[in-house]
Amino acid sequence: MVERQTGVALWRQIADRMRLAINNGDFDETGMMPPETVLAARFGVNRHTVRSAMATLADEGIVRAMQGVGTRIERRDRLSFPISRRTRFSQGLGNQAHDIEGRMLEADTDVAPAVVAQALGLGAGTPCVRIETVNSADKRPISRATHYFPAERFAEMAEAYERTRSITAAFRELDVSDYVRRSTEISAIHAEGDDMRHLKLSPGAIILVATAINTDLTGIPIQYSRTRFAADRVKLTVEPENDGIGDPG
Amino acid sequence: MVERQTGVALWRQIADRMRLAINNGDFDETGMMPPETVLAARFGVNRHTVRSAMATLADEGIVRAMQGVGTRIERRDRLSFPISRRTRFSQGLGNQAHDIEGRMLEADTDVAPAVVAQALGLGAGTPCVRIETVNSADKRPISRATHYFPAERFAEMAEAYERTRSITAAFRELDVSDYVRRSTEISAIHAEGDDMRHLKLSPGAIILVATAINTDLTGIPIQYSRTRFAADRVKLTVEPENDGIGDPG
DNA sequence: CCCAAATGTCTATTATTCTAGACAACCGTA
DNA sequence: TACGGTTGTCTAGAATAATAGACATTTGGG
Structure with missing residues (x-):
């Protein structure tokens, strides 16, 4: 899941893992990230924590959140x-x-x-x-x-x-x-x-x-x-x- | 110096940098780390924060703290x-x-x-x-x-x-x-x-x-x-x- | 023996991160 | 238009990280 008390904030661990998964082509069928609530459950954290992670990925131009729709993957190449x-x-x-x-x-x-x-x-x-x-x-x-x-x-x-x-x-x-x-x-x-x-x-x-x-x-x-x-x-x-x-x- | 609000705890950043510096041979003349107070001043953090960093290095067997003496470097090789x-x-x-x-x-x-x-x-x-x-x-x-x-x-x-x-x-x-x-x-x-x-x-x-x-x-x-x-x-x-x-x- | 210089330990406080819950805003579709 | 599913925003509180200061303990050396 995700490791606590390690000196690395949860949102950062999640951001790193999602970035890797995206580069890995894990969500290629849909081109969309799973919903925030699903990710929160999967990582065993609060939805807000997932949102922090996604915000940094959005900042890096890797994903783009669209209200009402979901979060689309913008770039996956390494x-x-x-x-x-x-x-x-x-x-x-x-x-x-x-x-x-x-x-x-x-x-x-x-x-x-x-x-x-x-x-x-x-x-x-x-x-x-x-x-x-x-x-x-x-x-x-x-x-x-x-x-x-x-x-x-x-x-x-x-x-x-x-x-x-x-x-x-x-x-x-x-x-x-x-x-x-x-x-x-x-x-x-x-x-x-x-x-x-x-x-x-x-x-x-x-x-x-x-x-x-x-x-x-x-x-x-x-x-x-x-x-x-x-x-x-x-x-x-x-x-x-x-x-x-x-x-x- | 050291970056705040980045999702990486200060003690971890310091631990990472000291580990690198040690691998780099930076303290080879003396074989000792600088005192905790000196490191705290250098990184602009509290002494306790430096101590957390040193504790993890000690845990990894890279340094060994000796009360009254200082902290010795145990291993430096990569x-x-x-x-x-x-x-x-x-x-x-x-x-x-x-x-x-x-x-x-x-x-x-x-x-x-x-x-x-x-x-x-x-x-x-x-x-x-x-x-x-x-x-x-x-x-x-x-x-x-x-x-x-x-x-x-x-x-x-x-x-x-x-x-x-x-x-x-x-x-x-x-x-x-x-x-x-x-x-x-x-x-x-x-x-x-x-x-x-x-x-x-x-x-x-x-x-x-x-x-x-x-x-x-x-x-x-x-x-x-x-x-x-x-x-x-x-x-x-x-x-x-x-x-x-x-x-x- | 005593002192300076180091690490070890404790308490208290503040700042940051994470959790919790509620609800608004928006989109696509039936 | 109504609804389900999604992201966006807000408030409050708990847990964790960092700061601050005081003092104990240990060591080496004058």
Whole structure:
């Protein structure tokens, strides 16, 4: 049913579960949510509590309540984001969304944090270009990313990205015709602060964190990224290596 | 700082953030948490609220409060679980833990759910062996999994697993000397019900869900799994294909 | 031995969340 | 138009979470 005294309000637990059920396609036959009284009985809570939950789903644009009629499901999709040797953001989402857009929030050049320097095989204190982006699909924010590039080789990265709105295209302008993913680490945290705001999440929502290293075709690391995905809007799909690209190693 | 009126109790937000900070190695110099009064000031809450948060961390065995002294950090590690073409549970964790153990909770043979049948390329209504497992490392539960195997070919799977406590070894007993991963999908949900209990999580905690399909070396699907990882104990690492195994076509 | 600094425990109060019930407003349909 | 089923709104009270303050207990060190 629903768990009490756990530090998570009942309405939030219910909202999370209904969001999941909707994404799961559970109410597809009718396209409507069950009536509030039915949900209240099912979860063993008061109708008002269910209403709080539905209000947040309505706020997120997932359902729409219509007086006298019921509550209709407005959106149920969870985008599938492929992770492979040749992961690219917009290509990956392909035809799942029409309107795929990257926006740069911020960029600067500064000494790389220790983990980044190590991942990129740079000495401590080496400067890196840092770019903060938000990516949206069909006008909904999907992910937020922090990218690092060695400043010596990619001094113009921020400008190139601003111009092209694509990492792949920016690399191409800077004479990297192709690149591959060396590693991806995936973990999950609760949304907070900036990410929460930019991804339009409510606190308690889940963020999938993918930390990736890309290399050029000679195996030299050229990019370190930390991408935060709104977990209720995407799933990550780990693909086998069938991209038709010859092994560069 | 910390967000109010969000459906997530302050003590839980603080617990989540401290757990993350500890996993992050933030207090490694001293091995001690800051005093409760300091944390209370930092988060802008009452000391009692911080105490609630610390109590749950103590409960999880992450910290230990010592009167008159302070609160010591007991454990800070997050296991790294590799996902690749040759993902295997115990091998993957390798030397990160001493005591890696799989336990079978339940097994039966029944008609496969639609998604499973489709993933395994079986007709609707085909029977499958279902096995429920819990995996632990160093006596802490790490993941909970539901595995499906086509019943015709792997009728003895449950017995073989019970005997060997390993999927790989069980396959070997059933004449599958090797197998590879075809696909892995990763998403994240909030813990609830059975998973919460078996993984010893508190509600609101995050679960990483990895849905995988394995095939034998001729490409025939032999296993469908849905593994739920406690997100505060593991990260998933997506590996490049460097295992030295020839492409099976 | 005594003190400073920590955690442990208790009481009281306030704010927030959840429950309970009643009724209004609205929609589709008979 | 009347009615059943639904969402919307209001009031009141109970349960839970958070704050506030005081003081006890324990430890390590001067």
